[in-house]
Amino acid sequence: MRSFLPSLPAFSLRARLTFYFITLIIISLTVMGAGYFMKSSDVILANASETSLGLVKMSNRSIDATLAQVEQSAINMHLDEELFTFFNNTSLEDRSDADRRITRVLNKYFPSTEDVFSVNLVTKEYTFGETPNFWIPKKDYALSNIYQIGQRSTANTRWIPTYNLLEQFYSTSLTYTEKDQYVFTATRRMNFTAVRNNLLREMGENVERPILILNFQETMIKKAFKESLTIEGSFYQMFTEDGMIVSASGSLHDQAAVSQDWIRYAAAKRSGTEYIEINGRKMVVCFDTVNVTGWLSAVFIPYDNLKKTVPNMSAYMFYSTIFIILISVVLASFISGRITLPLKRLLRAIHRIGEGNFDSKIEPTGTMELNVIIHKFNQMNDKIHTLIEENYKTQLKEMEAELKALNFQFNPHFLYNTLNIINYLAIENKQKLISNMLVDLSEMLEYTAKNPGRVSFKEDLAYLQNYVFIMNQRFEGKFTISYEMDPQLFHYSVPKFFLQPFIENSLIHALDEMEEGGVIKVSGRIEGQLRVFTIVDNGKGMDPDTIRRVLESEDIPKDKFQSIGMTNVNQRIKMLYGHDYGIHIESQKNHGTTVTIRLPLS
Template sequence: MFPDSLIKRFHRTSFRNKLVLTYVLLIVIPVFSALFIYGTQLYRQTTTYYEDILEQLNQRTNVTIDDFFTNLARNSFFYLTDTKLHNIMDKALPSSDKQYLSDSNYMQNAMEQFVLINGNISMIYVQAPNGSLYGSKSDKANQLLDTLKEIGREKLRESKMYIHVPKAFDMNRNSGNQSISIVRYLSDLNLNNGREAYAQIDIYYKSIENMLGGISVGDQKLRTIVLAGDRVIYNSDGRSRIQSASDNEELIAGLAKMKLTQEGSIVSNLRWNGEHYMVSGSLNRVTGWTVLQFIPSDRITNTFIGNTVSYALFGILALIAALALAFFFHRYFANPILKLSGAMKMVDTGNLHNVTVKTDREDEIGRLIMSYNAMIERLKSSRASEIAAGQQQKKAELKMLQAQINPHFLYNTLNAIHSISELHRIDTISTMTKSLSSLYRYNIKYGDEVTVAKELEQIDNYVKIQQIRFLNRFQVEYRVDPEVLSYKILKFLMQPIIENSFYHGLEPKGGQGLLTLTIKRQGQFLHIEVKDNGAGIAPEKLAELTAILEEDGAATGEDADSGRHFGLRNVHTRIKHFYGDGYWMRVHSREEEGTTIEMNIPLSKEDERP
């Protein structure tokens, strides 16, 4: 969908630009989508609006034409208003010249009265069943015969009323000299034996123009055209609108495709005289004329564009306001993240000074910054602990180097002393050298881990040496669960603690002492407890020792230099480094009552590694 280069470029761009682009897309896409949807609906609504107007105007025009000609057609029944007039019109036999002259004068006077009453009528003519012609202007009564010839008598007998447009009619000429006629077959008279009677009412064309011109909706672009057959008899756009026969032919051809009826108006699009129009047309049921209302298509387009421009201007203002809000929110959300990113880059260089970020926000970004600040503080503390541990390790290594001797030479020397002491039967020296030799051999031969049983053997060797040294002033009690003898344990994990009990507990107190070593299983842990009834530890020193152990054995200052609590710290550190933070060593002591040291390490039954 998108080129790979564009996607890669988007991935490489900064978070700020991605955020701005996201804001812009979230704003622009809905605005333009709404503009498209609104524009489509607006165009349909505009089109429907003008369709409705054209249909309503077409219906109004037809109703007006129907009423106009129906009302005027009633004047053709003028002879029913007077008995003498009716008798004249109902004569079946021709009258004498004297009688015809009398009847003609009477008829002319009556018809002139009707013409005067109705200003839309120019003349009235009638043909009686006896063939006599009468008119409001007697000298022009013969025009009825010309009209009957143009229309055809058969067509008149088939209709109640016929609206006749003379062949000589031309809407481009002076309308005051032209007329359109209502012709009616007088079926209500005595028409037996092949007799015929007709009436013709000539209507001023100007009256028709005024009648059609009064139909409007106040929009100068809406136009009305009325056609009688293929001749335009009215055009609201002016008489010069139909300028050539080709224009007329193009209009008639377009109307033929519309297939107009008297049942209702039909709305369609029509190309005429080089322009496009929306047209509503129908056939008038009284006159048979084609009634058209039309509007240029560009009028609809211009209305649509005008309304769309208004919406677009509003959309642009809304877009500007939204972009301003987007810029504000971008600064509100992005700037803290950028500061955080800059601070993290400084951390990458190893600089932990002045890398915290100040904030008073309480939202997710504020919590993120506070978590980062807390992490930096923990990192600083961890770095300080690492430095202190490194210094402690270097000092321990130095002490080990200072105390280092060749273990094989020492082992061989001890064996020689043991042999000489046995030769001279000096038991105490023999026991001490043998035990010490076993300790060194244990140290040389085995790896970091041994079984509990192996560790206990060397504890026993160490205890034998101490019993000779202290002249059996103490007892050692072993409370070891046989189940745990095969479990793994760090080498020399218990010896430093037992050594501490002799030197710092039992020896200072004097007299008989008791040291108890307990090893048992507690769930998934191996629990070790070394307890003595020696001098105990003073509360302030116990607090100091506890603090050192809680700081993961990292001693500083005088404690580190003097080597105080070195054995306990060493054991505690080995437990943490080898087994992890979930395992521990704890010291419990009361002055003059003794000290108890407890350890929890994991159970392990892996094969012993030498």
């Protein structure tokens, strides 16, 4: 390798790129393959954990469906007319004789299943309903805490975690025996109602409300979680929000596998997967919440045992890496050829530009980076071509300006003296109108002789008013003109002759077919950092094509004001202030024209 690297510059660009690509690909794949191999087990473990969590959720949904049906049946039983008639009777006589009838009604709402241990309606004096699997006392049930909890459950069903019926009613011993019966209970106070004469009637105020008590086998939860314990050494526990064990794989008297703090944390999170340590052993805990009761179900899976279920990825990774490297060698050779082809085209184009051929264009091909280079090269070529053309046009304009300056370099005093002589003759012959027109014309000539460029807006407006006065004599009674100018505008300079061409256009073209009634409004205002001037007429208007030709100086009819026409004004504004400023024309045939001129304030 050391003897090979110094000889690389002797190879072509394509060969070097191919070598570099293959080297980078092999190194990258080796590193990525090793990293992927190391991480693949963790990824699969995470997927396995999610699968276990899915099983826990399925178990919880099964329990939720059963318990939700119980709650709905309890709600429906409130409207049972037979129970309403029976329990709305304040007399306690002969209630023991009705036990079979009440049991039949209870079985209608809560059919007997292997998961339901017993269903009872309990009053202070008697317990209605059968207890086929275990003897529940027919009397004195009201002394139990289960009955007291039911008395307080008026709005919804209260769920009581697992307890031993033997301890509840007959013994205080904590020693496990074969007669122990573990159940969890749903209870609520029943306020029966009935519809009489289209009215909903409730039980009398002094009538005792019975307590519904449903006892479920704790084994119901064990069966639900049997499918979730598929990995050796896994077990489950179900907790209340207070950390009390509701059900477990082992004995209910065993301690919780996790701390109270963790149970509160998981209950707040409601569902998820966590990695924890129990007695120094790493465990995966998949937990979910039973919606009906709010109890937390958790399946604990030994991490090592879960890892044993992950397939061996080493052989797969080895053969996959070899295959990808072979494919990459072929692709590297092809891609390097595709990359160098645009570079060769670029070199040929640079050579043509060096010979003065600026029309050379390269079609973008290759990678994104080469496309950017080619695009920028084409832009540079266009800009160089544009700059050369603009420089050539600028030189022509400068020569044309110099010729015009030479043509207009004469002393205007002869014209002023001549106009003054004519003015004196007009005054002697009492031709005041002619005298005023001569004075205005003289002022206009004096203003015209000033240097071009920017002038005081006050002077340019005076020139416009002199022009309007003379044209008003020519078109007597044909038009009226009004001015509305912000006085602040007089403090700024403007391009010379920037309003007059638009008034001339209105008179010569827009109002040429009107004998009278022509209206022209000239206004100026300041809007933020802009000076806005508006010329509005009620003439015949222009179509969009005419507006375009006016602004682009395309086939415009020539007249005596050609040198300072509308197109000239637009071009001078853009040259003086930039392309963000200039002229905007709005017009419709036979609906007049509005010309807006925007200049910067500064």
